[in-house]
Amino acid sequence: xxxxxxxxLAYAALSLAVVLAMPALYPQVRPQWVAFRGAERGxxxxxLVGAARLYAxxxxxxxxxxxxxxxxxxxxxxxxxxxxxxxxFVALLEREPGNLxxxxxxxxxxxxxxxxxxxxxxVDQALAVFPAWRTALYMRxxxxxxxxxxxxxxxxxxxxxxxxx
Amino acid sequence: xxxxxLALLALLLLLSLPAAAQPPAPAEPPPGVTPFGEAVxxxxxxxxxxxxxxxxxxxxxxxxxxxxxxEAAPEHxxxxxxxxxVLxxxxxxxxxxxxxxxxxxxxxxxxxxxxxAELYVARKDYPRAEKLLRAALQERPGDDAVRFKLAEMxxxxxxxxxxxxLFRELLSRRPEDVQVRRRLxxxxxxxxxxxxAIRELRRSLGE
Numbered sequence: 001x002x003x004x005x006x007x008x009l010a011y012a013a014l015s016l017a018v019v020l021a022m023p024a025l026y027p028q029v030r031p032q033w034v035a036f037r038g039a040e041r042g043x044x045x046x047x048l049v050g051a052a053r054l055y056a057x058x059x060x061x062x063x064x065x066x067x068x069x070x071x072x073x074x075x076x077x078x079x080x081x082x083x084x085x086x087x088x089f090v091a092l093l094e095r096e097p098g099n100l101x102x103x104x105x106x107x108x109x110x111x112x113x114x115x116x117x118x119x120x121x122x123v124d125q126a127l128a129v130f131p132a133w134r135t136a137l138y139m140r141x142x143x144x145x146x147x148x149x150x151x152x153x154x155x156x157x158x159x160x161x162x163x164x165x
Numbered sequence: 166x167x168x169x170x171l172a173l174l175a176l177l178l179l180l181s182l183p184a185a186a187q188p189p190a191p192a193e194p195p196p197g198v199t200p201f202g203e204a205v206x207x208x209x210x211x212x213x214x215x216x217x218x219x220x221x222x223x224x225x226x227x228x229x230x231x232x233x234x235x236e237a238a239p240e241h242x243x244x245x246x247x248x249x250x251v252l253x254x255x256x257x258x259x260x261x262x263x264x265x266x267x268x269x270x271x272x273x274x275x276x277x278x279x280x281x282a283e284l285y286v287a288r289k290d291y292p293r294a295e296k297l298l299r300a301a302l303q304e305r306p307g308d309d310a311v312r313f314k315l316a317e318m319x320x321x322x323x324x325x326x327x328x329x330x331l332f333r334e335l336l337s338r339r340p341e342d343v344q345v346r347r348r349l350x351x352x353x354x355x356x357x358x359x360x361x362a363i364r365e366l367r368r369s370l371g372e
Contacts, residue, residue: 154218161210
């Protein structure tokens with residue numbers, strides 16, 4: 001009886017130790033999952049800069065980020081790590097060429113990188129599908145402004161506002 | 166006859182295949198895309214249009230767009246300030262002053278205060294200009310452009326000792342500035358100290 005009680009207590013102590021050690025051990029065993037979940041939580045909470053850091057960490061440790069490319073790209077873009085964001089958007093648009101939201105994000109990225117001509121190509125592809133899309137028109141006007149093409153930008157703003165250029 | 170009808174049907178089916186193979190066109194653009202992190206509002210777009218028109222020196226159109234912005238949002242501080250500047254650039258100093266004077270001074274940026282000071286100078290309203298320039302200098306003691314402007318304005322009012330003090334202060338900060346030294350020489354001459362003026366002019370010529 002005493003032995004059995006001792007054994008039960010030993011098992012209970014062991015189980016408790018395992019339960020207590022788990023939160024500390026898990027990040028050591030599955031760091032990529034911890035980083036990924038943190039990134040997803042950060043993204044959902046709007047902390048895109050923090051999410052970008054954690055997505056990068058998850059990706060660096062071999063985690064497959066392909067199902068969440070748009071969130072990864074958006075986070076990198078918000079964090080200003082354009083060199084990391086670019087391949088993400090390239091991969092995303094290869095997989096989903098009709099993803100116009102991603103196309104506009106790509107345009108933003110290219111424009112922020114000073115590649116205004118390529119950025120305009122992306123916006124124009126979106127406008128070819130939806131010629132009166134306000135978001136795309138606005139983006140076109142901003143990019144033309146950044147490129148110093150003021151007269152074209154003015155005409156685009158006027159189109160957006162429903163005024164005669 | 167039946168064979169022909171079947172052949173026609175088959176042909177129609179074949180012709181319709183490429184169209185059927187196309188993915189259906191999306192009905193409307195995806196929501197929630199905010200270019201450069203900003204929502205697209207008419208007000209914002211119009212403000213940017215007004216700004217661009219001013220960069221392109223199309224001032225009357227720019228003014229018109231700013232006025233439309235202010236019709237929609239009469240208290241839009243940025244639009245009021247920018248409209249005042251555009252009016253100033255387009256030569257409507259009175260309109261510009263009228264707008265700037267209605268804006269509480271605490272809401273004016275140092276640049277706006279300088280614009281207002283310049284407008285007062287242009288109208289020879291020196292006391293108001295001086296007040297603004299001295300406040301700007303207190304705020305940014307290292308701003309030599311303001312110091313120069315104030316020194317110039319004081320000299321126009323023949324307040325030579327104050328003007329000279331500011332020019333000397335300027336020169337102590339930028340001893341190599343030949344133009345400031347020549348200006349100091351001119352004011353010394355105007356104040357009657359011709360020897361000092363000659364000395365400064367010689368120094369400005371490297372003698």
